[in-house]
Amino acid sequence: xxxxxxxxxxxxxxxxxxxxxxxxxxxxxxxxxxxxxxxxxxxxxxxxxxxxxxxxxxxxxxxxxxxxxxxxxxxxxxxxx
Numbered sequence: 001x002x003x004x005x006x007x008x009x010x011x012x013x014x015x016x017x018x019x020x021x022x023x024x025x026x027x028x029x030x031x032x033x034x035x036x037x038x039x040x041x042x043x044x045x046x047x048x049x050x051x052x053x054x055x056x057x058x059x060x061x062x063x064x065x066x067x068x069x070x071x072x073x074x075x076x077x078x079x080x081x
Contacts, residue, residue, distance in 0.1 A: 017068050029076060037077045044070045
């Protein structure tokens, strides 16, 4: 089970990435559809799959960052619903 501390660390990383991308997301969020967010999540998941399946020694930090992007897209979709 994930501890509260681990959950808070994950949420902090999500917030950090959102702050990095704030300018890119600003204004775009209102126009983005749920379908578009799903497509962006699918794209990140495919990239993660490609990394894991194609490399013996894959970069865990890159995969973790892409998972953070998926979580952020899911968060945005959550608030769209």
